[in-house]
Amino acid sequence: MKGKAHKFGDHVDTDQIIPAAYLVTTDPKELAIHCMETPDPDFMKRVKDGDVMIAGIDFGCGSSREHAPIAIMGAGVSCVIAKSFARIFFRNSINLGLPVLESPEAADAIEQGDEIDVDLATGTIRNLTTEQTFTAKPFEPFMMDIIEAGGLVEYTKKKLAAKAAS
Amino acid sequence: MGMTLAEKILAAKCGKKEVSPGDLINAKVDLVMANDITAPIAIRQFEKLGVKDVFDKSRVVFVPSHFMPPRDIATAEQGKVMREFAHKMGIVWYELGQAGIEHILLPWKGHVVPGDLYCGADSHTPTCGALGAFSCGMGSTDIAVAMATGEVWMKVPATMRLIYHGKMQNWTRSKDLILHTIGEIGTDGATYMAMQFEGEALKDMSMDARFTMTNMAAEAGGKTGLMIPDEVTIEYVTPRAQHEWTVYKPDPDAVYEKTFEFDASTIEPTVAMPYSPGNTKTISEVAKENIEIDQVFIGSCTNARMEDLREAAEIMRGRMIAPNIRCIVIPATQDIFKEALKEGLIQVFTDSGCQVSAATCGPCLGGHYGVLAEGERCVSTSNRNFPGRMGHPKAEAYLVNPPVAAAAAIAGRIVHPDEVAR
Numbered sequence: 001m002k003g004k005a006h007k008f009g010d011h012v013d014t015d016q017i018i019p020a021a022y023l024v025t026t027d028p029k030e031l032a033i034h035c036m037e038t039p040d041p042d043f044m045k046r047v048k049d050g051d052v053m054i055a056g057i058d059f060g061c062g063s064s065r066e067h068a069p070i071a072i073m074g075a076g077v078s079c080v081i082a083k084s085f086a087r088i089f090f091r092n093s094i095n096l097g098l099p100v101l102e103s104p105e106a107a108d109a110i111e112q113g114d115e116i117d118v119d120l121a122t123g124t125i126r127n128l129t130t131e132q133t134f135t136a137k138p139f140e141p142f143m144m145d146i147i148e149a150g151g152l153v154e155y156t157k158k159k160l161a162a163k164a165a166s
Numbered sequence: 167m168g169m170t171l172a173e174k175i176l177a178a179k180c181g182k183k184e185v186s187p188g189d190l191i192n193a194k195v196d197l198v199m200a201n202d203i204t205a206p207i208a209i210r211q212f213e214k215l216g217v218k219d220v221f222d223k224s225r226v227v228f229v230p231s232h233f234m235p236p237r238d239i240a241t242a243e244q245g246k247v248m249r250e251f252a253h254k255m256g257i258v259w260y261e262l263g264q265a266g267i268e269h270i271l272l273p274w275k276g277h278v279v280p281g282d283l284y285c286g287a288d289s290h291t292p293t294c295g296a297l298g299a300f301s302c303g304m305g306s307t308d309i310a311v312a313m314a315t316g317e318v319w320m321k322v323p324a325t326m327r328l329i330y331h332g333k334m335q336n337w338t339r340s341k342d343l344i345l346h347t348i349g350e351i352g353t354d355g356a357t358y359m360a361m362q363f364e365g366e367a368l369k370d371m372s373m374d375a376r377f378t379m380t381n382m383a384a385e386a387g388g389k390t391g392l393m394i395p396d397e398v399t400i401e402y403v404t405p406r407a408q409h410e411w412t413v414y415k416p417d418p419d420a421v422y423e424k425t426f427e428f429d430a431s432t433i434e435p436t437v438a439m440p441y442s443p444g445n446t447k448t449i450s451e452v453a454k455e456n457i458e459i460d461q462v463f464i465g466s467c468t469n470a471r472m473e474d475l476r477e478a479a480e481i482m483r484g485r486m487i488a489p490n491i492r493c494i495v496i497p498a499t500q501d502i503f504k505e506a507l508k509e510g511l512i513q514v515f516t517d518s519g520c521q522v523s524a525a526t527c528g529p530c531l532g533g534h535y536g537v538l539a540e541g542e543r544c545v546s547t548s549n550r551n552f553p554g555r556m557g558h559p560k561a562e563a564y565l566v567n568p569p570v571a572a573a574a575a576i577a578g579r580i581v582h583p584d585e586v587a588r
Contacts, residue, residue, distance in 0.1 A: 011353060011442065015552045020531040023203045024233070024240035026210060038554045058354040061387065062552060063531070064289040066207050066305040087358050087389055088289060092305035142190055142319070153214050156311045160215070 001078040001099075002128075003050035005114045008039055010056035014089065017060065017068040026067070028074030035071040049076035052116045054107055056082065060089025069093045079118050081125060081136070083107045094143050095152035101125065101136035109134070120147075168417030170325035171392050172360035175300040175414055179283045187324035187423065195225070196282040196299075196409070198312045201268055202230045202241070204287030204305070205248040211310035219255065221316030224408075226257040227277055229268040232527045237534040266499025266525035269293035269381060269467040273373075274501060276406030280395045280413050285312050290467045290549065292361075292383040296376035297403065298395035298413060300360075303384060323360045323389045324423035326351075330367035332431035337449075337583045339477075340375040341469060341547070341567035343367065343428070344382040345436040349446030351426065357387030359423060362416065364394055367430035373402040374473035381468045382549050385443040437580065438565035441553045449570060453582045457564070459543045462487075462575040463556075464520075464568060465496030466530040466548035472505055474547065474568040479511040481572035481587055482518040488578025493520040494536045496528050520575070532557045545574040 016038040018031055025031060036043040053072065059082040060068060069092050072080065080093070083104040093100040099120055106125045110116060115128040123136040139147065149155035169177060169184065177185045179193040198220075200208045205228050212220075220226045228248050236242035252259035258277070265271060269290050278284050280298035284291065287309040294301035304318070312318050330343055348355070361383045368376065376393055383391025393399075395413045403411060435449040464470070464478050475497060487493045495515045497503040503525060506512050515522050529536030530548040538544055538557030543564070546556065551563035564580060573586040 013550075013552045015531075015550070015555045019554050020203075020232075020533055021537070024238075024244060026207050038559045058357065058387065061353060062289065062550060064287060064291075064303045064305050065203060066287075066307060067203075070207075084354070084357070086354070086387060088303055088305060091308065095305060095307040140190070152307050152311055153211050156315065157215055160217070160315075 001050060002117045003048065003052050003078055005052050005054050005110045005112060005116050006043060006047060007054045007110065007112045008056070011058045011061060012039060012055055013062035014060055014065050014068040015062055018065065018071040020063070023065060023067050026070070028070050031067050031071035032074030035075045044075060047075050047077065050078045051076060052118065053077050053080045054110050055080065056107060057084045059085050061086035064088045066092045066096065069096050069098045073098050081106050094146055097147060097151040099147065103134050103136040106134035106136070167421060168419035170360065170420040170422065171298065171362050171394060171414055171416045172300055172323060172325050172390060174416065175281060175283060176320065176322055185322045187322050189322040191320050191322060192317050193283055193320050194316055195285050195312050195318055197225050197227065197277055197284040198309055199227045199229065199268055199272065199286035199291070200306065200309050201232055201288055202234055202244050202248055203232045204309065206244050207306035208287055208310040208313065209247060209251045211307045212313055215310065215314050217314040220257055220313045223256045224258065226313050227272060228252045228257060229260050229265055229271060230262060231265065231267050232531065233533050234526055235262055235524070264500055266502065267467045267470065267527055270471060270498035273297060273377070274406070274499060276408040279403050279407045279409060279411035280399060281411050285309065285318055289384045290381055292388060292391045293377050293381040293467060295380040295383065295390045295392040296373060297399055298393060300390055300392065302390045323358055325362050326356050326359045327362050327364070327422040327425040329425065329427045330365035330430045331427060332367060332429045333370070334367055334430050334433070337435045337569050338433055339567040339569070340371055340378045342433055342436040343430060344379045345438050345443065345446050345565065346433045347428065348382065348386050348444045349436065351386055353385060353442055353444040354387045356383065359388055361386065361388040361391040363391060368393060369396070372473055373398060374471040377471065378468055382443070385549055435567055435570050435583070438551055440551050440562040440564070443550060443565060449582050452580050457543065457580045459491065459545050459574060459579060461536060461538065461542060461544040462491065462493040462571050463529050463536060463544055463546040463548060464571050465494065465498065465528060467498065468549040469547035469568050470496060470498035470502070472502055475506050475511050478568040478572035479514040481569055481583065482576065483514050485518060485576050487519045487575040491575055491578050493575040494529060495520045495522045496535065497525060499525050529556055531555065545571050545580060547571050
C-alpha cells in the first residue's frame with residue numbers, strides 16, 4: 001500500500017476521530033464526512049484513497065466506538081502508523097481488517113505529505129520522500145490470522161464452519 | 167506462581183489452572199452488552215456470521231442509553247434496529263422507562279456478579295469490576311462474536327496494583343482518588359493492564375463510590391479495573407444476583423507489573439482541566455483561578471448514583487443556583503430516579519433551579535440534553551473532557567466530584583465546597 005502521510009499528535013481520542021454526535025449511521029462513507037475534523041478540519045479535503053495516517057502515542061484512546069476505525073477506512077486511509085495505540089481501538093482495527101502499525105521511529109521521522117510505502121507481510125515502512133526505512137512491531141501470529149481472514153467476522157465464520165464439519 | 171485477581175478470573179474462564187500476562191486465551195463470557203451506539207454495528211456483524219441464535223438469551227443485554235429518548239430520526243432508527251433485534255432474539259432488553267445508563271443499571275439489576283467475565287461494547291464497561299468481576303470494554307465486532315459464540319479472544323493483561331492507604335478527608339470522594347491517580351500515572355499509564363484497586367480507603371466505601379473508581383480505569387487506558395470482594399460487595403450482590411457467583415481473591419504471592427501507593431488522607435478534591443482527564447489540579451489551586459462557568463452537569467456512568475445525588479442535593483438544599491447558570495441533573499437509571507423522587511432529592515434540585523431529566527448518558531458525550539456551544543465552560547461529574555467531547559471542540563469541561571459540582575452551580579464558578587456549604 002502506498003500513499004501520502006497525514007500527521008497527527010499524541011492522545012488523539014475517538015471523540016476527535018469521529019465526534020459522538022455523528023454516530024448515527026454505520027455507513028463508512030457517511031461517517032468519513034466528519035473524520036478527524038476536530039484536530040484537522042481540512043483532512044477530508046486532502047485525503048486520497050490509499051493515504052496513510054501517522055500519529056503519536058495512545059492513538060484512539062477513549063470510547064469503544066468502532067465507528068472510529070470505520071470512519072478512517074471510509075476516508076480511504078489504507079493504514080495507520082503510530083507510536084502506540086489505545087487498547088480497544090487497536091483491537092477494533094484488527095477485527096475490521098484496518099492495518100495498524102506500531103513504530104515510534106517511523107511516527108517521529110515521517111512528515112506531513114511524505115510518500116509512504118507499507119509492506120504488511122514484513123512490517124516494512126518505507127518513506128519514499130526521504131528514502132528512510134523502518135520496521136514496525138510484528139503482529140502476533142493469531143492477529144495476523146485475523147487480518148489475513150479479512151477481520152474477526154470472516155475468521156469466526158471459518159472457525160464455526162470447521163467446527164460444524166468436524 | 168501466584169495469580170492476581172484478574173488472572174484468577176481469566177484462568178477460570180478459559181478452563182486453565184494458571185494463566186500469565188501475555189497468554190492468548192479463548193475465554194467463556196458470562197454476560198455480553200451493547201448500547202444504542204454500538205448495537206447497530208454488532209447486529210450487522212452478527213448477521214454476517216450466519217448464526218441463528220445468540221449463545222444464551224439470558225446473558226445478552228441491550229440497553230438504550232446514549233441518544234435515548236431518540237433526539238432525532240437517525241437515532242430513533244438506531245433504537246428501532248436494536249429493539250427489533252432484541253425482541254426477535256428474545257434477549258434481555260430494557261425499554262425506556264425501565265432503563266438507564268448500562269454501567270449503573272446492570273450491576274443494580276444483578277446481571278453482573280463477582281467472578282464474572284463481562285464484555286460490553288462500551289469503554290466504561292470496567293465499572294462493574296468493582297464487584298470483583300473481570301469487566302472489559304470492547305468494540306461491536308467483538309461483541310457480535312461473543313453474542314454468537316459465548317467466547318472472546320483475549321490477551322491476559324499484566325496487573326497494576328493501586329493501594330490507597332489512610333482515610334479520605336472532608337470533601338474528598340472516590341472520584342478524587344481516581345482523578346488524582348490518572349493525573350499521576352497518565353491517561354495511557356495503565357494501557358493493556360488490569361488495575362487492581364485496594365487499601366484502607368476503599369474499605370468504608372459504598373458500592374456506589376467504588377463503581378466510580380473502576381469506571382474511570384478506562385481513562386487510564388486500563389483493560390479493566392477490579393476490586394477484591396468484601397462484606398460490602400456481598401451485601402450489594404446478595405439480594406439482586408441473577409446468576410451464581412464466585413468470589414476470587416488475589417494470591418499473596420501474585421506478581422504485579424507495577425504497584426502504586428497513595429495516602430488517601432492527603433488527596434484533595436481534584437479537578438481534571440480541559441482537555442484531558444489526566445490534566446489534574448487540586449480544588450485549592452483551581453479555586454484561585456476564579457473560573458466562571460456556564461453549565462453544571464451532574465450525571466453519567468461515573469457519578470449519577472444515589473450517593474452522588476444525595477451529596478449534591480445536600481449542598482443545594484435551600485439554595486438557588488447562580489444566575490445565568492444551567493445545572494442539569496440526570497439520575498442514571500429509572501430506579502434511581504424513583505428513589506431520588508421518594509427521598510425528596512428531585513424536589514431539592516428543582517427548587518434550586520436545576521433541570522432534572524430522565525435517565526440517559528446525554529451531555530456526557532455531547533449527545534443531547536445539554537450540548538455545549540463554542541467557548542462555553544461546563545463543570546461535570548462525568549469522565550471525559552477531550553476536545554469536542556461535550557459539544558463544540560472549543561467548549562471546555564472540568565471533571566469533578568458531585569459536591570464540587572453542586573458547589574460550582576451555586577457559586578457560578580469553580581470553588582471549594584467549603585465556600586458554599588459553610
